[in-house]
Amino acid sequence: MAIFMQLLLRSLETGSVYALAALGIIIIYRTSNITHFAQGAMGMFNTFAVTFFFLYGRMPLWLAILMGVATAFLMGVLVDLVIIRRAKRIAPISKQIITLGLIMVVLGLASTVFGVDPLPLPKLIQGGEFDVLGATISYNAVFNIVFGLALMSLFFYILQRTKWGLAVRTTASNELTARLMGVPTKTVTMVAWALAGVLGVLAGVMIAPATKVDLNVLDAVQINALIACVLGGFQSFYGPVIGAYIIAIAKNMIVFYGQPLGLDVWGEQLVLLSILIFIIFRPNGIIGKKIVKKV
Template sequence: METGSIYALAALGIIIIYRTSYTTNFAQGAVAMFNTFVVTFLFNKFGLPLWLAVIGGILSAILMGFLIDVLILRHTKNVSPVAKQIITLGLIMIVLGLAPIFFGVDPLRLPRLIESGDLSFLGASISYNGLFNIALGLAIMLLMFYILQKTKWGLAIRTTASNEYVARLMGVPTKNVTMAAWGVAGVLGVIAGVMTAPMTSVTLNLMDEVQITALVACVLGGFQTFHGPVIGAYIMGIVRNLLLFYVSSVWGGQILYILILVFIVFRPYGLIGKKIVKKV
């Protein structure tokens, strides 16, 4: 469930950008990695409390998302979707080049928000930090879906996602919506990175597995809705852990991807996705 929350945060960031910018953001993981480095740097080098360092990383993520949209993506309106995807692949190379310049090449350590304590339940144990991550992930999801469904900004995002040209004609500030989407995606990414970092170390490949799994979750859940990829991410996180524990600690992940591949063969539009039929 904890890994499901991490995957869900990353997947929601990807789908928000896809629905508003019509771009599959392959750089979501790289941007999250960079801003996790910012959190770690503020914590280790400046001695800031971890919660304050996280706030610094969130501000950095928002700024980075705004800059990517304003300086790069905003100038690609007439570029094909495939070309936009290639641009995001180029962003990966840029971020991977900048991170060692700013933060060095040595692995860094970021502690858990809640350092100690475990809870036992039905023979299994989970740390208090894991429970906090689960609760935080679910709370963020509920907040995001409330904003999408019940607020004017959510309506603007859904209108832009439905048809950007019509949204502009209706007076929706689509440029601001897209810029905000990149900022929100950056925030979701850095939160996922802060959750992931204590399980390993902060390196250039910190978010590689999370990025791949989040993209697969978007395919599994379907790209046509905001909630489909989140559902797909939680399913993948839970099923993966069950397979690793009960089936094989070595091949559990591979078995999961095989099962998803078989599922996609029979339902290519995902769990929630629907076939789009264009009338002429």
């Protein structure tokens, strides 16, 4: 039981990271109809910025993170203003490629500005751990789990209960009609890009202490977030979040409990394979609605 709890808590922590990244991808997909392949790269850039503010700006970590959130926000706004807003009439497949160009620009900028050496980023809450049902967990992990859940609850509250959320949902459902109804869709899209940037840097700051801040710090997160979106379904905002937690939990459980069977190194492959089989039977994901095609 203690081991199970330990696994579950650790999965919830990585699940939060995947969920934040997936939420960033889905909000862009729903408002701009773009698969945001550069989510990880932009998150990486701003995580580097946080590390720089912390290490060389000699700021306390919380302030550095706030500064990183600000740069992420600005970066998102800039990307929307300079590129996305002008690319409305481009075919959907070509639009995705814009984010590939963004990856190249951001990677190039990051290695020019921050260098290519991996940098350390400490945990937000240093030291201290306590027991839950026999499992030990650090305060930082608890903070990550709670913060992730709280942020997502806030997001869903705004989405469902406020005027702003209504604007986002109408834009997501039909951009043209929303504009005719007087929804400021341009502002909605801009805020969506800014928000995706912020979610990216938060995911980066959460995952960075486990490894180091380098150019690939969010690569695995990006792939898992994309797969979470498919598992949960691109048609809803909360499907990908559920998908993200499921992937994190399934991966840790299979890796641990498969160990006696020699399955530990095959854990990730098995999870991906089961997701593939799942979407063959439910092509629109867990929560996805079926899109009726007209001839």
